[in-house]
Amino acid sequence: MSFVTGLAADVGVPAEKVARLDLAIEEWATNVCRHAYPGGNGSVWVAVRREGPTLVVELSDEGSPFDPTAAAEPDVSVPLSERSPGGLGLLLMRRMVDELSYRRDGHRNVVTFTVRR
Amino acid sequence: MATFDPQEREEVGRSMATRAERLLELSERDEQGWSVLALKGRLDSVTVGRFTERCAAWIDGAKGNVVLDLSGLDYVSSAGLSSILGAAKRAQERNARFIVAGLKGLVKEVFAISGFETVLSIFPDVESAIAAS
Numbered sequence: 001m002s003f004v005t006g007l008a009a010d011v012g013v014p015a016e017k018v019a020r021l022d023l024a025i026e027e028w029a030t031n032v033c034r035h036a037y038p039g040g041n042g043s044v045w046v047a048v049r050r051e052g053p054t055l056v057v058e059l060s061d062e063g064s065p066f067d068p069t070a071a072a073e074p075d076v077s078v079p080l081s082e083r084s085p086g087g088l089g090l091l092l093m094r095r096m097v098d099e100l101s102y103r104r105d106g107h108r109n110v111v112t113f114t115v116r117r
Numbered sequence: 118m119a120t121f122d123p124q125e126r127e128e129v130g131r132s133m134a135t136r137a138e139r140l141l142e143l144s145e146r147d148e149q150g151w152s153v154l155a156l157k158g159r160l161d162s163v164t165v166g167r168f169t170e171r172c173a174a175w176i177d178g179a180k181g182n183v184v185l186d187l188s189g190l191d192y193v194s195s196a197g198l199s200s201i202l203g204a205a206k207r208a209q210e211r212n213a214r215f216i217v218a219g220l221k222g223l224v225k226e227v228f229a230i231s232g233f234e235t236v237l238s239i240f241p242d243v244e245s246a247i248a249a250s
Contacts, residue, residue, distance in 0.1 A: 019192060021221050026194045030162055076232025088231050089195035095230050 001025045003077040004048055012117050021057070021115055027089040028068075028111060030057050036063025036109070045108075054098075057113040065067055067102045068093065068108055124139045137164045142189070143171050146191055148245050152179035157189030160197030176207050178218055182250065186243050188219025194228050214238070216246045 007023045009015070032044060045060040074087030094100055100112035141164035142157040154175050158170055176183060185201065187193075193201075201217070206214035216238045220228055230236050240246035 016223070023192065023194055023223070023227070026161055026196075029195070030196060076230075077235065079236060088198055092195055092227060092230060 001029065001046065004046060004057055007048055008115065011050055011055060013055055013115055014117070017115055020096040021055075022115065024093045024100075024113055025057070025059070027051060029097075030089055031066075031068070031093075032061045032063065035066065036061045038064075050065040053117050055115045055117065057115070059113070060105070060108045060110045062107050063109060065104050067104075068111060069100055069102045080113075133163060134167070135188045137167045141168060143168065145175060148184075150181050151184050151243075151247055151248060152181065153184045153186050153243055155186040155189060159192040160190060160200070161192060162196040165196045168197070169203065172200065172204045173207060176204060176211065176213065179242050182214035182216070184216045184243050184246050186219050187217060187224055188221065188242065190219075190224050191222065193224050195231075198227070198231055198233065198235050201233075201237075214250065216240060216250070218243045218246045232250060235246050 002049070003024060005018050007013070008021055027086075035108045036042060040060075042062060045058075047058040047060075049056050049058075068090050071090050073091050074092075074097075076088075097113040098116050101112045101114075103110050103112075127197070140159045140161070144155045144157075146153045146155070152175065154172060158164070172185075185204070205215045217228075217233075218240045219242050220239060228237075228239070233239075238246075240249065
């Protein structure tokens, strides 16, 4: 996915925001790898476009319908012994971009990150 | 659909391992009886396997308490957080104190969002962690 972050840097997104975008993309990819294709292999699509001062990154998969914007946030206030490692990825993904949206487009999940320069 | 034959899979595995070494440097040192493991670079899904393995051996081999020095770490994802949480639990099971030191920038923010600041002992740097304990 380094072509996305490379492109973001090229169009003037500050380094700090590029690192956040990098993290959001990793968390999306981790989630898709774990859950989207229970049978094994599957494809993903990545599209990037510039809209004036914003960068729009569209990430798609053909896995079972999953809306990350509707997923419950984990309780991050419980003690260490009761913590389970899951659930943090989606929380981080949400917090790392300026806007996160989701739509189901035919057989595809489409997640859109908006990053303002 | 992408499929890999065994030889191709092995090559991919090898190149991932090389990449992981380049992206995350790990170094151990002793400071006033504390075992310190310092991370430099990225703790992500590419490097986490290497970190988890090394960290487990480090905790098992430590004579006393342990400090994870993250002052050289620029990036951590949920894969890295899970591994750090696993390390903390491993140290707890061995009755060793587990301290995290040197959070900065994005790593500090990720720790805050994840609530790790409240579940782990965190100090600004290794020196203050040792001085306070």
